[in-house]
Amino acid sequence: MKVITFGEVMLRLSPPGVERFVQTDTLAMHFGGTEANVAVSLAQLGLETAHVTRFPDHALGRSATGYLRQYGVGTQHVRYGAGRLGLYFLETGAGSRASQIIYDRVDSAFSRITPTDVDWESILTGADWFHWTGITPALSQGAADCLLAGIQTANRLGVPVSADIVYRSNLWQYGRTPQEIMPALTEGCTLVLGNKSLFSELYGVVGSTFIESGMAMMRRFPTIRYITDTKRNSLSASHNQLSAKLFDGDMVHKSRVYDVQPIVDRIGTGDAYMAGLIYGLLTFKNPQRAVEFGAAASALKHTIAGDVNLATVTEIETLEAGDSSGKLRR
Amino acid sequence: MKVITFGEVMLRLSPPGVERFVQTDTLAMHFGGTEANVAVSLAQLGLETAHVTRFPDHALGRSATGYLRQYGVGTQHVRYGAGRLGLYFLETGAGSRASQIIYDRVDSAFSRITPTDVDWESILTGADWFHWTGITPALSQGAADCLLAGIQTANRLGVPVSADIVYRSNLWQYGRTPQEIMPALTEGCTLVLGNKSLFSELYGVVGSTFIESGMAMMRRFPTIRYITDTKRNSLSASHNQLSAKLFDGDMVHKSRVYDVQPIVDRIGTGDAYMAGLIYGLLTFKNPQRAVEFGAAASALKHTIAGDVNLATVTEIETLEAGDSSGKLRR
Amino acid sequence: MKVITFGEVMLRLSPPGVERFVQTDTLAMHFGGTEANVAVSLAQLGLETAHVTRFPDHALGRSATGYLRQYGVGTQHVRYGAGRLGLYFLETGAGSRASQIIYDRVDSAFSRITPTDVDWESILTGADWFHWTGITPALSQGAADCLLAGIQTANRLGVPVSADIVYRSNLWQYGRTPQEIMPALTEGCTLVLGNKSLFSELYGVVGSTFIESGMAMMRRFPTIRYITDTKRNSLSASHNQLSAKLFDGDMVHKSRVYDVQPIVDRIGTGDAYMAGLIYGLLTFKNPQRAVEFGAAASALKHTIAGDVNLATVTEIETLEAGDSSGKLRR
Amino acid sequence: MKVITFGEVMLRLSPPGVERFVQTDTLAMHFGGTEANVAVSLAQLGLETAHVTRFPDHALGRSATGYLRQYGVGTQHVRYGAGRLGLYFLETGAGSRASQIIYDRVDSAFSRITPTDVDWESILTGADWFHWTGITPALSQGAADCLLAGIQTANRLGVPVSADIVYRSNLWQYGRTPQEIMPALTEGCTLVLGNKSLFSELYGVVGSTFIESGMAMMRRFPTIRYITDTKRNSLSASHNQLSAKLFDGDMVHKSRVYDVQPIVDRIGTGDAYMAGLIYGLLTFKNPQRAVEFGAAASALKHTIAGDVNLATVTEIETLEAGDSSGKLRR
Amino acid sequence: MKVITFGEVMLRLSPPGVERFVQTDTLAMHFGGTEANVAVSLAQLGLETAHVTRFPDHALGRSATGYLRQYGVGTQHVRYGAGRLGLYFLETGAGSRASQIIYDRVDSAFSRITPTDVDWESILTGADWFHWTGITPALSQGAADCLLAGIQTANRLGVPVSADIVYRSNLWQYGRTPQEIMPALTEGCTLVLGNKSLFSELYGVVGSTFIESGMAMMRRFPTIRYITDTKRNSLSASHNQLSAKLFDGDMVHKSRVYDVQPIVDRIGTGDAYMAGLIYGLLTFKNPQRAVEFGAAASALKHTIAGDVNLATVTEIETLEAGDSSGKLRR
Amino acid sequence: MKVITFGEVMLRLSPPGVERFVQTDTLAMHFGGTEANVAVSLAQLGLETAHVTRFPDHALGRSATGYLRQYGVGTQHVRYGAGRLGLYFLETGAGSRASQIIYDRVDSAFSRITPTDVDWESILTGADWFHWTGITPALSQGAADCLLAGIQTANRLGVPVSADIVYRSNLWQYGRTPQEIMPALTEGCTLVLGNKSLFSELYGVVGSTFIESGMAMMRRFPTIRYITDTKRNSLSASHNQLSAKLFDGDMVHKSRVYDVQPIVDRIGTGDAYMAGLIYGLLTFKNPQRAVEFGAAASALKHTIAGDVNLATVTEIETLEAGDSSGKLRR
Ligand SMILES: [Ca+2]
Ligand SMILES: [Ca+2]
Ligand SMILES: [Ca+2]
Ligand SMILES: [Ca+2]
Ligand SMILES: [Ca+2]
Ligand SMILES: [Ca+2]
Ligand SMILES: [Ca+2]
Ligand SMILES: [Ca+2]
Ligand SMILES: [Ca+2]
Ligand SMILES: [Ca+2]
Ligand SMILES: [Ca+2]
Ligand SMILES: [Ca+2]
Ligand code: NI
Ligand code: NI
Ligand code: NI
Ligand code: NI
Ligand code: NI
Ligand code: NI
Ligand code: NI
Ligand code: NI
Ligand code: NI
Ligand code: NI
Ligand code: NI
Ligand code: NI
Ligand code: NI
Ligand code: NI
Ligand code: NI
């Protein structure tokens, strides 16, 4: 089983614990990016992965590659060149104080990627899955073009494609709108993570319920077999409730609801869900188990510092089976 | 808007996290003092402030000034001279284990202050508020005399005066009692933070309810326009419930009740309330909003390490408006 | 009052906070071992203690001795010789993610101990209590032999003996079974910590309730005066409920139930109970107070990092008296 | 005495100690910029200072202001607006391994400054000195224009102007050359730090010795009264020899040579020299003492972590007087 | 260019900075092993590498693999199974205080390796070099057997073989002597690192000079083309002088002598030399350049924390070319 | 062999590495006091020791006791009571920047000690040595009285007494001069560390050379058998040269000269010498070996962080024998 992901990886810089930016004089380093987070998580689950990206050709760009390799992600398709290393600064909140992020990713080496940088044909040959998100086409025309080439190659080669169609309005700065760009990318997708209001805003696809809008999406994009979404009840920065659902054209499979307290790190919990779901669909071939596995994976990610889910299959299955006792394992 | 505060600033030394004193071999440094905490908090809220104090003339005394300046407090009226830097050692508790403080503030440079050290006339001219607490007159005759001169100057110049009349019995070591000293200081105050039993103990002013004793205080000290207090339900060292009330002579304005969990740092949460209340009274000119703003400020302070509240107006207003979801801000 | 304990002390190595093994590049050092944890805890409570063990004769073995001495445990009976320093690696969990331990204690210097290494006669003369656990006889024939000599000497000298008969199946590697070894060790014990299923598995002593199996144990081992056990409801790695009970041949004394949240460190909480119970039995000579004191001690241990309980008598009595408010002590 | 400085301040991020970028997962934060470094150093020496700059309007921009304030620099003229916070990543070397810097300052908030952001008239009125460097006009047309307005205002108000005409070729990216921009800025300077080859490259001013090219500069720019330069013999990243010279039109004043070992932090040592020299010229009004004071200040800076010199007048004078014994001061 | 290495990788645990074991309560983690150190170093120089080893199948064993991957070493041939993770504790000295190591590697998962664990045929097919050291055959019969199979396969496939024949007498605990084991392993080697006294002790090969004993070795082991050694003048734990020499059957190529001060980390400096030499022989095909490159690599390693050399080709060539100025690179 | 020491122990607080006070927000904790430093050092050398002192009765006072115990010093004679824990703040210098200390020890619990606190008879019975310094009688009349009682008891019991007669003028604040107090204390001493100018200033004993003033001291105080002193050539805060000499009434025994670079921690190096000398006199009964051992001990102390010498007999003897190579010990 081999999964290919494509997207920017940023250096995350965060004060220790829950210190505020203005208090700290050290910053912890982690690397993260929504698509690479999925790859790292899948690598922990035992799948073969490779992440396609582009870094600046300096010691920190090389460190980013080392990070991906450390966690078992294949980096043979990483490219190096001009441009910055994308950054984000994260201040972790607690209780009623929200976490906050200062993005600093303009003009990254990744945003300067172009279709000629990536040989999709060789990368996707033999792959079992390809994953992308709505962050990538928001960054630059080159990134959007390169992604489109990847999706089309995947389609040609029969590789299933998943998309988290997240829309971050402040990212779209290069002169195009998501309404112009996203539909062509969504063509040929197998699995889409999104919700009613996104479907309406990005594609003009409407429906009054999750099922209805999901069915409308499937009509508009006939390759789609699964529509999925997560639901979060945010009681505080330290305490959330969390579940997921998966519509397979037939019915909605709902996961159990996880009560997550304390939250160690909220970042990347959606990516952990997506990785768990992809793993589940590839491995169990059972939508109900897949959505349960994804939700349990996401719940566990909240207890792990950094952007990526380092939980193992055993840990996820224990939680999925209802054991949230956290009893010491010797 | 300019607020003047007066009092000792101590170096706080605390083991990392929730380690016990006996376990640690490093101590985290913070600076704090109840009045300066109010100044720092108001500076974060955008008001002009200046803190009047006296430090030893060595590198750590200069560091204390640097700390105040870093957080935007004016230090042009800080004096330097003989005496120690006041210290306190804080061990932060968790759950059913209480935090504990070892004070080490005897013979501080501040306690050696005298009225001739401070030119109140020039300091308070143009000021909009003056704040003091019951800690200061407990430290030394010089501090009490100097404070009295400040209050009287404020009165003469028409600057409103607030007092947190906190009574710490073990501090009063210089031969006078609070019953001898506090009444003259309370003369001319506009806003007093205290409760029934304190009013009775310090001034012999009695009343069977908050309103009754508040009205009695207003009769005894006619300049008082507001009596305020906070209420805390301490479920554990990590979980408190918190609210505030403000009596304006007419009615009691009560804030909502905040459930605070987890508590990152309990120190200075009363000062955060006082700063929020002062900000509210100066800015909104609406007692209900002022007490709500103060209570929300205090709730947020529990999530911030150190003695001072580094919350912004936006963060406080979000919580005041009922959003305690802690949702990530990008 | 002097208490003697006997057993292995390991170096514990754990990532900072709740980091996973794979994330960290520093490890915090603590020392711990179930019997030494009892000694350290009793030393904090003011009793004289001495721990009997054997360390490798190198700088880390000497550091382990220094650790015991720092916390007030007598080390005059520690021996040095060949063999490794036993280690264990601890990854602390949070919420639904369990903590996990990797043991690395094979062939420790302690496991090479033999009866000739220990002069029990002189060590136990004048002692008021002797404590051992089921870990020790599991490690090697020498350790089991040495322990047996100690118990028999204690019996001869009239020193009460307590045992936590914990059974860890993967430890018994030297060719004997606990069924062969434990009965002779349990002879002459005064206080046993265990439960029905353990009594049945180790001694073939059965009973359908705690009382019944306790009475059966007392018939089988006539020196036993107390049977005790703790009960834990593990809601998550960060939230447990906890109580204890003590059967004195007459009746079962039950402690109150403690709600423990957050859990700072779960390790050694049973040892903290045992130490509190021994302290209570020696000091209060009242089973109900002893079990209450032990349970409160154990609850407090959950808030303290490391393997040992550093709570004081005052802190434990405050909690035992029902004050879990965690209010700041100045 | 009041000194005004103008330029970009960056957040510096560096691995602890001498770790390589690829090894670390924390970064130490310092702030620095060549002109602000001069201001901070002068503030430690007791002069009044204010730094003029522009930061992004977010928590890290505010932190940068707090840093300047902490070290006593006036920040009343700092502006906030769009653009990034300039960054640089520093890996500190040792022995034969060189330190290296990765700059990441493109499109900073400072680079977007324009002349209308700064009210030079009010800022420079009453000032005793104005300092700038060749970094600023390299960043953007707006920065160059704003600087030119400042220099011209200083000239009009009779405020002496110093310039470190450092030329970093890779910075000049906005379409102008230093040969086009620097001459007009150098008009009206009193003190210039540079060397023969720079004078030739930037202004076409040639001379075969330091004196000759200095005299040629003074003919070309008649306001120049002093030409200065430092000399460094770099034996390794941990061991340098250092001296300075000052040509006053008459003669060259040379400092003693300092042997610097170990080097704690090489960054900002030139700025420390410039600050010491400015202090010396303003205070001693004696070129020989000024250059000696500057060189001693620079030598001490090598022992201080971060970009700025935190040495005091006493420390510098002790070293200047020949005492490099480093004897403990009690 | 692809290099294969084979040997144990240990977790190194060391107090921060130059603290003594008895002082510390944290340990920094690094991984290292003489052969893997060579692989990591070669990966930094841009060669393809793969390390063959065996780890315990738990989170720390997986972390060790992650470490190798992070630094670019191929881990496709790593095996997992029973046994411990080898450890060593390092206390770093300074000045006249020596560093010291406590080894704790008995019964490691690597020592349990057997020839059937490794498919040398597929691993070495296409390889350009194979490297081993005298540590491996000292650990167990299985390791020695497995190594012998590797060397013989390399010989058959025409892959050059290098050996650092280091002899650590306390390692040989499994009943065989190096005199019994080493000769067969040395058959078929191309490059040997050792000295006169080792050649005499291990093989009975004598010679009164480096050249004479080198020539005698080449007669005894006809495949040997190069004999090499390093020379160290240890002035203190912080200051060494260092050079290397390479005998190619014809003449001795000597490197320049490097003065290394301060020493950041002495561990792995011989491995850094070996990696530099292998790189030089493979790349420059010039013995003089190879030995110079190796010596410069080793000198730089002294400035890098941990067991492995993270210097780049550019850095090494700069030093090799005589520039040890450590001047800041921007 | 049992050595008794008497004096204050302070908590030392120092920024990490060579940071300045104004830069740090953490402080490393060590405990130290010149006499206790001698005891700790002797305990590392294998002698039995006990330190007599008085601490405040709170968690930090108890921590100080734990520190002494950890390093093997007997604490059975420590008393607890009112007063502060003495503190000192240490900023460690580097190169030409001197270290500096801010003392904060006024009114310590130790300074409140009185003769009735200490049962010298029982403490000194069976002791082999008693050591004191000129710090103790400077602190308070009670401390001076208590010390005098100790010295007189030692004399009566035939226990040799050593004194480091260090004179710190700013300490003598209680109304007596050292000229009044020191002579009676020096009566009955066996070994005195001091120099010509001290002998003249404190006792009016003059002599133009070390030998002459030493002989004059022996005439004035007939019990003195040894006069000793150290000599330091302070090249920088990181580089010193060091030797010692011992006059035994007959001749001056001089140690070799040690070149110490780098200096990790300069504090307590004199105490390390004194401990080494006492050890040498008690063990070798050879003045030349004793002074050599003491000087080597002191040289090694410069490489060890904190106030105390943690070097072992083996390490000291290696250096004493001329091996300063710092070669790795495995
Ligand atoms: Ca910090
Ligand atoms: Ca700071
Ligand atoms: Ca975080
Ligand atoms: Ca620590
Ligand atoms: Ca410690
Ligand atoms: Ca805290
Ligand atoms: Ca780390
Ligand atoms: Ca790392
Ligand atoms: Ca832990
Ligand atoms: Ca640095
Ligand atoms: Ca190290
Ligand atoms: Ca230090
Ligand atoms: Ni919940
Ligand atoms: Ni992390
Ligand atoms: Ni500790
Ligand atoms: Ni700890
Ligand atoms: Ni609650
Ligand atoms: Ni802090
Ligand atoms: Ni990390
Ligand atoms: Ni609960
Ligand atoms: Ni810990
Ligand atoms: Ni590292
Ligand atoms: Ni030099
Ligand atoms: Ni710093
Ligand atoms: Ni320490
Ligand atoms: Ni040298
Ligand atoms: Ni490291």
Ligand code: NI
């Ligand atoms: Ni700092």
Ligand code: NI
């Ligand atoms: Ni030297």
Ligand code: NI
């Ligand atoms: Ni330390």
